[in-house]
Every structure is written in C-alpha cells, then in structure tokens.
Amino acid sequence: MKQDEMILAIETSCDETAVALVKNGTEIMANVVASQIESHKRFGGVVPEVASRHHVEQITVVMEEALQMAGVTMDDVTAVAVTEGPGLVGALLIGVNAAKALAFAHGLPLVPVHHIAGHIYANRLITEMKFPLLALVVSGGHTELVLMKEHGSFEVIGETRDDAAGEAYDKVARTLNLPYPGGPHIDRLAQDGAPVLNLPRAWLEADSYDFSFSGLKSAVINTVHNAAQRGETIKPEDLAASFQESVIDVLVEKTARAAREYDVKQVLLAGGVAANKGLRAALEAKFSGLPQELAIPPLYLCTDNAAMIAAAGSIAYQKGKRADWALNGVPGLDLEAQ
Amino acid sequence: MKALAIDTSNLVMGIAVVDGEKVIGEYTTNLKKNHSIRVMPAIHDLMKEMNMKPAELDRIITAKGPGSYTGVRIGVTIAKTMAWTLNKDLSGVSSLEVLAQNGKFFSGYVCPLFDARRTQLYTGLYGFEEDRFQAVKEDRLVLRSNWLDELKRLEKRILFLGNDLDLHKKSILEELGDQAVFGSAADHNPRPSELARIGIEKEPESVHHFVPSYLQLAEAEVNWLAGQKK
Numbered sequence: 001m002k003q004d005e006m007i008l009a010i011e012t013s014c015d016e017t018a019v020a021l022v023k024n025g026t027e028i029m030a031n032v033v034a035s036q037i038e039s040h041k042r043f044g045g046v047v048p049e050v051a052s053r054h055h056v057e058q059i060t061v062v063m064e065e066a067l068q069m070a071g072v073t074m075d076d077v078t079a080v081a082v083t084e085g086p087g088l089v090g091a092l093l094i095g096v097n098a099a100k101a102l103a104f105a106h107g108l109p110l111v112p113v114h115h116i117a118g119h120i121y122a123n124r125l126i127t128e129m130k131f132p133l134l135a136l137v138v139s140g141g142h143t144e145l146v147l148m149k150e151h152g153s154f155e156v157i158g159e160t161r162d163d164a165a166g167e168a169y170d171k172v173a174r175t176l177n178l179p180y181p182g183g184p185h186i187d188r189l190a191q192d193g194a195p196v197l198n199l200p201r202a203w204l205e206a207d208s209y210d211f212s213f214s215g216l217k218s219a220v221i222n223t224v225h226n227a228a229q230r231g232e233t234i235k236p237e238d239l240a241a242s243f244q245e246s247v248i249d250v251l252v253e254k255t256a257r258a259a260r261e262y263d264v265k266q267v268l269l270a271g272g273v274a275a276n277k278g279l280r281a282a283l284e285a286k287f288s289g290l291p292q293e294l295a296i297p298p299l300y301l302c303t304d305n306a307a308m309i310a311a312a313g314s315i316a317y318q319k320g321k322r323a324d325w326a327l328n329g330v331p332g333l334d335l336e337a338q
Numbered sequence: 339m340k341a342l343a344i345d346t347s348n349l350v351m352g353i354a355v356v357d358g359e360k361v362i363g364e365y366t367t368n369l370k371k372n373h374s375i376r377v378m379p380a381i382h383d384l385m386k387e388m389n390m391k392p393a394e395l396d397r398i399i400t401a402k403g404p405g406s407y408t409g410v411r412i413g414v415t416i417a418k419t420m421a422w423t424l425n426k427d428l429s430g431v432s433s434l435e436v437l438a439q440n441g442k443f444f445s446g447y448v449c450p451l452f453d454a455r456r457t458q459l460y461t462g463l464y465g466f467e468e469d470r471f472q473a474v475k476e477d478r479l480v481l482r483s484n485w486l487d488e489l490k491r492l493e494k495r496i497l498f499l500g501n502d503l504d505l506h507k508k509s510i511l512e513e514l515g516d517q518a519v520f521g522s523a524a525d526h527n528p529r530p531s532e533l534a535r536i537g538i539e540k541e542p543e544s545v546h547h548f549v550p551s552y553l554q555l556a557e558a559e560v561n562w563l564a565g566q567k568k
C-alpha cells in the first residue's frame with residue numbers, strides 16, 4: 001500500500017523542461033528545471049522549433065534527476081501529471097508524450113493540468129488556499145484576474161485584450177536594447193530611476209477588470225523616438241521606472257477593486273512577472289491595509305516549473321480527473337473549462 | 339528478445355511487436371491524422387492484444403527520422419521515456435532505411451524518399467553490398483535535381499519508394515527514363531516490422547543522448563549562423 005500520494009509532474013509548455021515530485025499535494029521532494037534561455041537569447045525570443053528540440057534532448061535527463069533528487073522510484077509514484085496546455089504545441093507534445101509513456105509503462109493514472117492553473121497552484125506549495133480567492137496571473141503570455149470559489153474552479157473575471165504584462169516588459173526592453181528576456185532588466189533599472197515621465201494607464205471601462213498594455217508600449221516607443229528627434233536623451237532608468245509604475249498602478253488597483261467586489265479571503269500572485277520587485281512591493285503595501293490575505297510565492301515557483309503542475313495535479317487527481325492515452329497538447333486550452 | 343517498434347516520423351504511423359525473429363503484431367495506418375493522439379492508444383491496444391506488459395519488453399525501437407520534425411519527436415520521446423523508465427535497450431533506425439527494406443530483393447539500387455518541400459528530398463540510396471542490404475549513399479537532404487543527376491551517373495536501375503512519389507515521379511522519369519522503376523502502393527508504406535528487425539540488431543543507443551535525425555538545423559539556427567558569418 002502506498003501511504004503517501006506522490007505526484008510526478010512534467011511541464012514543457014515553453015522553454016523550460018521541468019519535472020517535479022510533490023508529496024501529498026504540498027511537499028516538494030524535487031523540482032528540477034532545465035532552462036533553455038541561454039539558447040534562445042541569441043534569437044531575441046523563444047523559437048518554437050528550437051525549444052522542441054531541446055525538450056527532446058533534456059526530457060529523460062530531467063526525469064532521472066528529479067527521481068534521484070527526491071530519493072524515490074517510480075514504484076512510489078501515485079500518478080503522472082502533465083501540462084496539457086496552453087503553450088507552444090510542439091513543446092507541449094514532448095511533455096505530453098513523455099507523460100503518457102511513463103504512465104503507460106508503470107500502469108499509472110495520467111492527470112492533465114492547465115498551465116495557468118499550475119501557476120496559481122504554486123501558491124498551495126507555500127500556503128493554504130482560502131476560498132473564495134482571487135489570483136492575479138501575470139506571465140509572459142497571460143495577464144488575468146481569476147476568481148476561484150473552490151479547488152479546481154476557475155472564473156476569469158478580467159484578462160488582457162492585447163499584450164500580456166510580461167510581453168509588454170519584453171517589448172519595452174527591446175526598445176531600450178536590453179537583452180532577452182527584458183522583464184528583469186527593466187525591473188532592475190526601475191529601482192534606480194524616478195517615474196518622472198507621463199505615461200498612460202489603460203483603465204478601460206469603469207467596471208472592467210480587463211487589461212491593455214499595447215497603448216502603453218506604444219507610448220514608451222514614441223517617447224523614446226520623439227526625444228531622439230529633439231536630440232534629447234531620456235535616462236533609461238527613468239523610462240523603466242515610469243513604465244513600471246504605469247503597469248503596476250493598473251494591476252494593483254484592479255486587483256484590489258476585484259478583491260473587494262468579490263469579497264475574497266485571499267489574493268494570490270502567480271506567473272513569471274511576479275518576480276517583479278516593484279509589483280511585489282506595491283501589492284504588499286496595498287494589501288497591508290486591507291482585510292484580504294496576500295500570498296506571493298518565492299521566485300522559483302513563479303517562473304515555469306513542474307512543482308506547480310504537481311500541486312494543481314494533486315487536486316485534479318483527487319477530484320478524479322484523468323486523461324486517456326489519446327491526450328494531446330492543446331495550445332489554446334481554456335482555463336474556465338477545467 | 340521482445341521488442342516494440344514505433345514509427346511516427348512521417349504520415350504512415352506504424353507499431354510492431356516482435357519476439358525474436360517472429361513478428362507477432364503489426365499495425366499501420368496511412369492517414370493525415372494526429373500521431374500524438376493516436377500512437378499511444380495504438381501501442382496500448384496492440385500490447386494488450388499480445389497480452390504483453392511493458393516490463394516484458396527487452397528493447398524499444400524507434401524510427402529516428404528524417405521526416406516531420408514534430409512527428410519524429412513523438413515516437414522518439416515515447417521510445418526514450420519507455421526505454422529509460424523500464425531500463426531497457428533503445429535503438430533508433432533511419433526512417434529511410436526502414437522504407438528501403440520494401441525493395442530489398444530488387445536487383446538494382448533502392449531509393450526511398452520523403453518530400454522535404456521546395457523541390458528538396460529526404461533520401462538516400464540502398465542496395466546489396468558486401469552480402470548485405472545497406473546504405474550505399476548516406477541519407478541526406480538534397481535538391482531533387484542534384485540528386486537525380488547523381489543517380490543518373492550510376493547507370494543502374496533504381497527502384498523508387500515512398501508515398502510522396504506522386505510529387506516527384508514526373509521529374510524522375512524525365513531525368514532517368516527507363517533507369518527508374520516505381521514500387522506499387524503496398525511498397526510505399528514503411529513497415530514497422532522491418533523497423534523492428536533492423537532495430538533488434540543495432541547496438542543500443544545512450545538513452546539520454548539519443549535525438550532525432552532531422553538532417554537539417556532549425557531555420558532560425560541557419561539564419562543565426564548566417565548572421566554570425568557576416
């Protein structure tokens with residue numbers, strides 16, 4: 001008899017080959033991430049075909065490392081969880097097929113996981129989730145406010161209408177000739193600058209929880225361009241600080257408003273942009289005076305990893321969610337249909 | 339030796355289970371349908387029919403390309419994962435070599451091919467040499483016109499195999515005339531049992547290091563390298 005629930009999870013939706021083992025839904029036994037970022041840097045962004053090739057090179061190496069690190073064997077594993085989508089289809093397929101082969105080889109249940117559910121459930125690895133809760137998901141491909149009334153239930157109450165926050169960071173960084181991925185560079189510059197430039201904030205309709213960052217991105221590009229034409233230079237630090245303030249203002253304000261309207265117990269931050277120092281500080285400042293508890297996972301759980309997929313997978317497993325051998329990678333997988 | 343052979347490298351999807359010299363199960367489709375959805379159910383069903391557990395296998399064999407990048411990665415990923423986790427041998431066989439077997443009793447040379455777009459071919463040349471049916475010109479990605487020039491100089495009859503021949507038959511006939519011979523429908527589907535037969539004899543691969551034979555770099559990589567030279 002297996003005493004503990006042990007989920008082995010695989011995540012390959014973008015440019016990280018990741019495998020984790022999580023015990024009883026919350027205890028990380030191993031969380032191995034092989035990042036391809038050094039390889040994609042030369043292209044200025046993730047190249048899907050190159051990402052898929054790296055995943056095939058890495059997948060068994062990372063699985064082995066995770067099992068060794070956890071000090072367990074496949075006999076200890078209860079179920080195999082895998083990111084079904086969204087993401088790059090060719091990249092997803094490596095994780096999905098590895099998971100299917102692994103589950104088949106050992107006669108284990110196969111549990112499909114939504115990548116964004118994973119980002120949200122990263123929080124379960126550090127704190128108990130209290131419902132109803134609101135998650136602010138800010139990553140390279142997503143910017144959304146997700147309302148959860150219970151485990152496994154996701155309602156997207158707002159989302160970006162154009163660029164994701166991370167995408168806007170990366171595009172602005174490119175304008176400043178910063179290396180890919182630009183988010184962390186802007187964040188670092190912003191620490192040394194002052195928000196002296198007047199940049200727009202897209203509040204959209206008064207009651208909307210949606211976001212829009214493409215106007216802001218264009219305003220940044222125009223500001224740099226116009227200054228150059230006048231022969232002036234803008235301090236990159238100030239530009240970064242102004243841009244960052246504009247993004248953070250909207251994110252924090254809408255999150256606080258939604259938290260109040262939906263009367264949630266907890267607010268969770270999720271996704272790679274959660275690494276942003278300015279965003280963390282602003283959320284902490286805002287919620288220190290509010291009744292909702294704020295949770296922000298440590299950095300290694302905010303960027304793509306498989307421990308978060310295992311955390312979401314554990315709940316899905318307990319709810320009886322299973323995939324059959326026909327499981328496919330679904331690049332546009334819907335969160336609300338989970 | 340019990341072995342499972344998987345070929346998802348091109349449109350034809352094939353699975354075979356062999357027990358030593360004996361082919362005990364074989365499944366082939368030639369459909370424009372998603373291998374990622376279909377191959378694992380096919381493996382499951384065939385193994386079940388054989389009443390065989392994954393752990394009973396001694397070796398996993400996969401077609402390693404060339405072919406569809408995504409397609410070949412599906413079979414390779416499954417084969418690598420199964421071989422690694424069950425601690426079994428893994429072997430990889432050229433997808434062209436598998437197809438070439440359908441002409442192994444032909445007296446001339448055998449030219450298996452897959453279309454590689456923009457009048458390019460994934461191809462190679464196979465024939466009897468040193469008492470063995472083997473590659474006489476190694477697998478490559480090549481412009482059709484260059485390849486046909488090269489074949490013409492051999493002055494020997496050549497059997498062409500592959501489901502993509504429809505796209506190239508006319509050009510082949512124009513260039514090679516009587517020198518060219520074409521297989522019929524059944525000869526154009528690579529057989530997974532042939533994949534298994536060849537794979538059983540190969541030296542096992544290092545599972546962690548095994549990768550598909552794409553025969554070309556990713557396009558972004560080619561462009562990047564070109565940019566570096568400037």
Ligand SMILES: Nc1ncnc2c1ncn2[C@@H]1O[C@H](COP(=O)(O)OP(=O)(O)OP(=O)(O)O)[C@@H](O)[C@H]1O
Nearest residue numbers: 139140141142166181183184187271272273275276
């Ligand atoms: N300190 C930071 N400040 C701002 N942005 C950051 C910071 N660190 C990382 N980012 C941004 O986070 C993004 C990567 O996040 P993540 O890895 O969650 O995205 P993803 O997994 O590619 O997207 P998704 O999860 O939506 O598919 C990049 O756009 C990167 O620039």
Ligand SMILES: [Mg+2]
Nearest residue numbers: 139272303304
């Ligand atoms: Mg992500």
